Amino acid sequence: MKRRWFPLLLAFLLSSIPGLAGSDYDSRIARLSYLEGHVSFQHAKDVDWSAASINTPLQPADRIYTGEDGRAEIQFDEGSVLRLAEKTDVEILSLSEDLIQLRILVGLTTLTVESSAGFEINTPAAAFNTIRKGVYRFDVLENGDADAIVRKGLLDAANNNLSRRVESGEVLHVTAGEQSTHTVARYDSRDQWDEWNDRRNADLTAYESRKYLPDHVSAGVSELDRYGRWVDVDEYGPAWVPLNVDAGWSPYWVGRWVYRPFWGWTWVSYEPWGWVPYHY
Known part of the structure; x- marks a missing residue:
C-alpha cells in the first residue's frame, strides 16, 4: 500500500539552515547525487573501500572510483556538478569558498561549472583551473597523459613546462613526465558521454521548488x-512533502547514520530526494 503523500513530516522552515549547512569545516558541501553500476567510496584516511551510497556527503581526501559498468555524479552546493564515467578515480582535495580542488587519477569526467567558484583539476600531467562558468571534459589515461576539452568556458593549464589558456571549442593534450609536451587543436566532436551529460544537466533543472528555497x-x-x-x-x-511513500513511513527510516569528522553523526538517506530535507 502506498500513501500519495505524507504531510508535514519533512516540512522545514525555509529560514532555518541547520545541519551540514552550518558546518565550520571548510565552507562548501558536496554529495554523491547519482550512482549507476558499481561505484566504490573511500573515506578520508581509511584504507578500505566500500560500496558508495546515494546522498553521501563528501569531504576533502574522500575518493570515488567507478567500476567497468559504473557512473557517478558529485553535486556541489553552489550548483556545479562533476560526472565520472566508468573506471574513473577522483579525489576531493578541498572545498573552500572560492576554490574547489579535485584530483583525477585516471578516467573520464565532465565538470559543469554553474557559479563564480573556481575549480582546480589536478592530473598527473598538469593542473587545470576554470576561469568562468562552462562545461569542461577531462580524460586522464593510465599512463598519466591528459586531454582537457573546453565545451564552453575558459581554462588555464599549467605544469613545469606549460602555461597555456584553453578556449571554448579547443582540446589540450598534455603528456605526463618531466619532459612533458602539449598540443592544442580545435575540437567539436560529440559522443554518447557528452549526450548523457546534457541529459543529466536537463534533469537537474528545477522549477517549482526553486521559488521556495534560498x-x-x-x-x-x-x-x-x-x-x-x-x-x-x-x-x-x-x-x-514526498509522494508515493510506503504506509508507515517516517523520516530517518530509509538510510543510515554515518560518522564524518567535523560534522559528527550524519544521516545518509537512500531516498533520491533525501538530501535537502535532512541537511537544510
Whole structure:
C-alpha cells in the first residue's frame, strides 16, 4: 500500500539552515547525487573501500572510483556538478569558498561549472583551473597523459613546462613526465558521454521548488520537484512533502547514520530526494 503523500513530516522552515549547512569545516558541501553500476567510496584516511551510497556527503581526501559498468555524479552546493564515467578515480582535495580542488587519477569526467567558484583539476600531467562558468571534459589515461576539452568556458593549464589558456571549442593534450609536451587543436566532436551529460544537466533543472528555497540551496533541489510537491500549511507556510511513500513511513527510516569528522553523526538517506530535507 502506498500513501500519495505524507504531510508535514519533512516540512522545514525555509529560514532555518541547520545541519551540514552550518558546518565550520571548510565552507562548501558536496554529495554523491547519482550512482549507476558499481561505484566504490573511500573515506578520508581509511584504507578500505566500500560500496558508495546515494546522498553521501563528501569531504576533502574522500575518493570515488567507478567500476567497468559504473557512473557517478558529485553535486556541489553552489550548483556545479562533476560526472565520472566508468573506471574513473577522483579525489576531493578541498572545498573552500572560492576554490574547489579535485584530483583525477585516471578516467573520464565532465565538470559543469554553474557559479563564480573556481575549480582546480589536478592530473598527473598538469593542473587545470576554470576561469568562468562552462562545461569542461577531462580524460586522464593510465599512463598519466591528459586531454582537457573546453565545451564552453575558459581554462588555464599549467605544469613545469606549460602555461597555456584553453578556449571554448579547443582540446589540450598534455603528456605526463618531466619532459612533458602539449598540443592544442580545435575540437567539436560529440559522443554518447557528452549526450548523457546534457541529459543529466536537463534533469537537474528545477522549477517549482526553486521559488521556495534560498538562493544558496542548489544541491538536491531538482529531486524535490520529481519526488514530491509543495503544500501550504496554515500558520506555517510552504512545506514540501514526498509522494508515493510506503504506509508507515517516517523520516530517518530509509538510510543510515554515518560518522564524518567535523560534522559528527550524519544521516545518509537512500531516498533520491533525501538530501535537502535532512541537511537544510
